[in-house]
Amino acid sequence: MSSLPESFASRASRMTASEIRELLKLLDKPGLISFAGGIPDPALFPAQEFADAFARGLEPDQQAQSLQYSVSEGYLPLREWIVGQIAKIGVPCDADNVLITSGSQQALDYLGKLFLSPGDTALVGYPTYLGALAAFNAYEPRYDQLSVSGNRTAASYAEGAGADGSEVKFAYLSADFANPTGETLGQQGRENLLALSEELGCAVIEDAAYQSLRYDGDPVQPVLATEIARKGSIEECRTIYCGSFSKTLSPGLRVGWVVAAKPVISQMVLIKQAADLHTPSLNQIAVHDVASRIFDSHVETVRSAYRQRRDAMLAALSEHMPEGVSWTRPEGGMFVWLTLPSGLNGAALLAKSIETVGVAFVPGGAFYADESGANTIRLSFSLSDADEINEGIRRLGHVVRTC
Incomplete structure (x- = not known):
């Protein structure tokens, strides 16, 4: 084994793998409903507009600028x-x-x-x-x-x-x-x-x-x-x-x-x-x-789509989460933050949720500099439609009840 790690700077010990990046590897698991990634929906990317823009950027009179330092x-x-x-x-x-x-x-x-x-x-x-x-x-x-x-x-x-x-x-x-x-x-x-x-x-x-x-x-x-x-x-x-x-x-x-x-x-x-x-x-x-x-018209399209998904998640949480669970009600963005009953551990809940009902999320402890917040989790609504959100939250609510 290489001895080079012994020569790493002290700061290297502060560099750890992102829990979110690791969770993204689970997205291809068959049947998994993921509220983990917090990434934009690729169906909303203005792909054709970018294809046209790149083509214009590579036209002969633009190449010297677009391909140069x-x-x-x-x-x-x-x-x-x-x-x-x-x-x-x-x-x-x-x-x-x-x-x-x-x-x-x-x-x-x-x-x-x-x-x-x-x-x-x-x-x-x-x-x-x-x-x-x-x-x-x-x-x-x-x-x-x-x-x-x-x-x-x-x-x-x-x-x-x-x-x-x-x-x-x-x-x-x-x-x-x-x-x-x-x-x-x-x-x-x-x-x-x-x-x-x-x-x-x-x-x-x-x-x-x-x-x-x-x-x-x-x-x-x-x-x-x-x-x-x-x-x-x-x-x-x-x-x-x-x-x-x-x-x-x-x-x-x-x-x-x-x-x-x-x-x-x-x-x-x-x-x-x-x-x-x-x-x-x-x-x-x-x-x-x-x-x-x-930009302005496209952002309005994105807002409309995510607004519906945000509303679907808040409605599903109200319907399926047991007493003792609370959550934020965001006016925008991609995330809802859940606080679980005292004694529940988000990381342990994730393992059980993936194994038993096929639902992924991010344990909240990763977001605390002091490694506290064990009874919190982050849910993202950006990648799922309303039906999938409702089904995923229903399953997750069942897991919370049985923990």
């Missing part, structure tokens, strides 16, 4: 299109405030690299997005539980970090239809978050991967928009906004973006130059082509 900041027309879109939600900026990344997951990795020295503190929700923990873990932070209720002082966060000789470097959250809970942070919570960041002198990382997928309720202004309204300019802001086309157009093309003050973007450009030079030019050109033609 490019600038690390990203394809300028796409960055300008993003500028126009985020202006609609209260974020005025220019193209130099935008960096194109290989999905928003790459943005999280870069931000971990930019801000975290070993032992520094990252504030995250309990629970929070598993992919964010995976991205940050490599930079060896300590975690503290982010609270925006106003019940915890900035001094208590600073004291906890200082006990280990570290600093609080950022607060990370998904403010709209969060993965895994589906919950949305209200305006007062966003105000509290900004006040906390000012007191701590730390950044705010706003993961907006699901921001476009609102099905009902009144929109809440992005954290970055709230901060700009206070300070007058994005250049004065601590908030870093991460967006993605993965949930609206296509995850496989791996095109996301970051919007932030120019000093942050400039430093992230240097990281990108060292990592992969730039996001694939042809993919950026195709995404710009499709987005500029059909």
Whole structure:
């Protein structure tokens, strides 16, 4: 056996396999109903529009640009299109405030690299997005539980970090239809978050991967928009906004973006130059082509489909879940978060559910930095139709009753 693992950096021990990626391997099991993946429905991808866009991108007069090395900041027309879109939600900026990344997951990795020295503190929700923990873990932070209720002082966060000789470097959250809970942070919570960041002198990382997928309720202004309204300019802001086309157009093309003050973007450009030079030019050109033609109408189609599935899951939970089980009621996104009766273990329930009734989901403990939350599970409604959702929840309810 190779002895090379003995030479791995200490951070390698913090890198673990994603439970979600492992669960995706189960999707091909015959008869399995999966609420695990949290991935877009491929039937909703604008495949023909992308086929046409790639064909245009490979025409002779475009090949030199689409197949060549490019600038690390990203394809300028796409960055300008993003500028126009985020202006609609209260974020005025220019193209130099935008960096194109290989999905928003790459943005999280870069931000971990930019801000975290070993032992520094990252504030995250309990629970929070598993992919964010995976991205940050490599930079060896300590975690503290982010609270925006106003019940915890900035001094208590600073004291906890200082006990280990570290600093609080950022607060990370998904403010709209969060993965895994589906919950949305209200305006007062966003105000509290900004006040906390000012007191701590730390950044705010706003993961907006699901921001476009609102099905009902009144929109809440992005954290970055709230901060700009206070300070007058994005250049004065601590908030870093991460967006993605993965949930609206296509995850496989791996095109996301970051919007932030120019000093942050400039430093992230240097990281990108060292990592992969730039996001694939042809993919950026195709995404710009499709987005500029059909983005709004296509997103409305996606919303309509997922809204029906969200409603079907909430109805099925009300019908089939026993007493003692509670769940969130998201206004958008792809997820419903269940809290099981005390004493039930989500991981054990998953094993029994797959074995006996053929239903998969994600145990909630994976989303906690402190490995708590054993009696929680995440359900995604994005890949199943109403009948399959009802049948899957019926089966799952039976398993919960018998545990």
